[in-house]
Amino acid sequence: MTSASPAAPLVLVSHALCPYVQRAAIVLAEKGVPFERRDIDLAHKPDWFLQVSPLGKTPVLLVHGQPVFESAVICEYLDETHAPALHPHDALQRAQHRSWMEFGSAVLNLIGGLYNAPDEAALQARADELTARFTQLESVLGDGPYFGGTAFTMVDAVFGPVFRYFDVLDDLGEFVRWPALPRVGAWRQALASRPSVVQAVRPDYPALLRRFLQARPSALARRVAGSAPAGA
Numbered sequence: 093m094t095s096a097s098p099a100a101p102l103v104l105v106s107h108a109l110c111p112y113v114q115r116a117a118i119v120l121a122e123k124g125v126p127f128e129r130r131d132i133d134l135a136h137k138p139d140w141f142l143q144v145s146p147l148g149k150t151p152v153l154l155v156h157g158q159p160v161f162e163s164a165v166i167c168e169y170l171d172e173t174h175a176p177a178l179h180p181h182d183a184l185q186r187a188q189h190r191s192w193m194e195f196g197s198a199v200l201n202l203i204g205g206l207y208n209a210p211d212e213a214a215l216q217a218r219a220d221e222l223t224a225r226f227t228q229l230e231s232v233l234g235d236g237p238y239f240g241g242t243a244f245t246m247v248d249a250v251f252g253p254v255f256r257y258f259d260v261l262d263d264l265g266e267f268v269r270w271p272a273l274p275r276v277g278a279w280r281q282a283l284a285s286r287p288s289v290v291q292a293v294r295p296d297y298p299a300l301l302r303r304f305l306q307a308r309p310s311a312l313a314r315r316v317a318g319s320a321p322a323g324a
């Protein structure tokens with residue numbers, strides 16, 4: 093595809109590994125909204141992409157060709173325009189869910205810090221920070237299965253892609269001490285089997301992620317090189 097001209101009313105301009113893209117794809121799926129996914133290569137950004145993405149980032153949602161950028165904004169737009177609502181009705185609860193979405197973005201930044209850590213000491217420091225963040229989550233989670241209880245919400249759409257990283261990372265080291273986090277673990281499992289979460293990436297996502305991790309000048313890349321993929 094060489095242009096931004098939309099073939100469908102909604103086009104999600106995407107990158108195969110991007111967790112922010114996954115949020116939007118999950119929200120679209122939860123709402124049963126058909127959309128066209130258009131993957132781009134972020135290492136070679138096409139001109140049409142730079143014209144619709146002022147920050148040069150995925151995701152961008154094209155709505156009848158009109159671009160909306162920033163994943164949180166895309167998700168909010170979709171929640172305002174398509175049922176079922178994925179935010180609580182109560183204004184305070186809704187604000188709190190948005191707060192935890194921001195927390196999810198902070199966790200994604202830590203994961204980036206983990207896979208870019210240049211040496212084992214930095215890797216361990218980032219791993220400890222991640223465990224601390226998941227420990228905070230453990231203390232706010234209820235009986236589940238989802239963040240706010242029985243209903244799947246926007247916070248779940250944010251954390252599905254967060255947990256997905258660990259399906260690959262757990263094979264490379266014990267970065268997060270999951271056994272001490274039973275509620276987080278149960279939440280992770282519930283999200284891993286949610287169809288919208290499963291379908292937000294291509295089947296070759298684990299292999300693509302390993303290749304991405306291995307290509308970085310990092311301590312983790314050396315671990316990828318020395319390990320076999322799960323099931324191999």
Ligand SMILES: N[C@@H](CCC(=O)N[C@@H](CS)C(=O)NCC(=O)O)C(=O)O
Pocket residue numbers: 107109110111112113134148149150151161162163164
């Ligand atoms: N705050 C943005 C973050 C999006 C983002 O960081 N996307 C990454 C890919 S996951 C990107 O496009 N980076 C630009 C690049 O790699 O050049 C959002 O929530 O949409």
